[in-house]
Amino acid sequence: MRVSYPYKDLLPGIDALAGVMGYKSGTAPEPVTDLIAELSEELLTNGEARAEYTIFNHVRLDKVSRTLGVEGVVFNVKPIVFSQLKHAEGAALFICTAGQEVGMRSRRSMREGDLLRGYVYDVLGSEIAEGAADKMQEALRAAAATTGMSITNRFSPGYCGWDVAEQHKLFSFFPDNYCGITLTDSALMNPVKSVSGIIGVGRNVKYEPYRCRQCDDKNCIYRGRKT
Amino acid sequence: MDLSTGTFYLFLTLVWYPGKQILLLQIVVMTDLLERISTCVEFGKVDIKSPYPPAMKGQEGAFELTRHALDKGVSPGDILEEALIPAMSRVGQKFSRNEIFVPQMLMAAKAMSSSMTHIKPYYLSGETKRRGTFIIGTVRGDLHDIGKNLVSMMIEGAGWEIVDLGVDVSTEKFIEAIEQHPGAVIGLSALLTTTMENMRKSAADLRKKFPDLKILVGGAPVTEEFCRKIGADFYSPDPQGAVEYLKTLS
């Protein structure tokens, strides 16, 4: 399933974006909020994020090795992710991307010496990629609901103990340049502002708003966030 | 800080030391200028046109004040050591304590770099010396650059010359840069666990070729333990830690 979302549907408000940069509501300095407003406005008219997911109706879950098999490919998802997927009947494998444009703008600004502008573009790019993943997840939830199924949270290689190198296994399901994304040997997606992962589907799976309790990574930005 | 403090100070001096007015006046003006430059950098006041911070609106910024200081005979070295470096150090410390965030660090850097426009010619002429050369790059296979850029900027603010090799840097490129800048310290950045493996390889090869080289490592997934394992000299989770480490070397 392929979906695309205009940037304008993905960017949260200025206060929320300043929050991503660390500021409590209303405390960001004016040049920062001004720049967020200017660049958000500029990007709103400028682009589209893309997301694609493929649903596999059957997955094999091995409780001993805590792995998940999809069409013969075994994902070593590790305990935290496994515990969330263990009741899944099927799974959606997904990738989302904000595209090249926002990253290019960020790098250009940095090269020209305007680090603040480059940084704000960078944060906007991350939020666009995350926003696209949220929307894609919502579309999947709605589609699953029509057949009486629920979905889990989304999980990405590189988070919750799942090795980022498993991106290669994930990408083995996608045709080359799927969604405009390529994967390097070191498991890095290009464009950089991209997110990949898996979502469990089944009658007995549930979305867990407090899954972070199981993880001890205090620095993770998803701590306390709903995804 | 209230920028009127300097003027007030000047007034008191004149009243209390009538016989030595001229000499004292000169010292006070210099101190005042250096303090003002430092404040401008700390709070990101670039030049007279910058509207931020609001309390300094319409006042001269780091750019103009540095020019005045040089014109009044303050040495570029004093501007660096007594105004710019302390300002950036306060910025780094506030960032480490989560009192300010990346954008304010970058605003300070911009003010610093406007001041440096006037200082750079003295580096070129050799009249002012840097504390050393710092070569930095994101390791092979990794395209992340924001963190690396922040670290370079803060280290430059601490008086070091920066050789930024960019992202996806091979060991050969690091070696080449070290050969061109003997005595330089090297910084490796990595943001993915997969590219930490390349960091390990680079660190090992560099150590083999340059046994005395100081290697600094950082990036979100990097840890103290990993640093020790790969034989690097220092791990810092943030730019300020890197600056503090470099201070111990210069």
Ligand code: B1M
């Ligand atoms: C030489 O000395 C030194 C000293 C200090 C040094 C140094 C060198 N270099 C850096 N430092 C230090 O100083 C800097 C200033 O304080 C800091 O630099 P940073 O670069 O760390 O900080 C920047 C200024 C701001 N920080 C950032 O921009 C990164 C923030 C976090 C939250 C993050 C974000 C925002 C994103 N991500 Co993702 N992301 C994470 C990050 C987790 C985290 N808490 O850091 C990290 C980097 N991501 C990770 C992962 C896994 C991923 N991400 C992905 C995607 C994304 C977003 C698109 C959503 C977004 C933007 C990504 C981007 N690269 O632009 C994916 C990869 C994208 C790709 N292109 O391949 C994906 C692979 C997930 C997926 N499967 O989709 C993790 C990598 C660890 C790993 N397991 O390998 C990660 C550490 C999160 C985690 N698990 O905790 C310090 O590290």
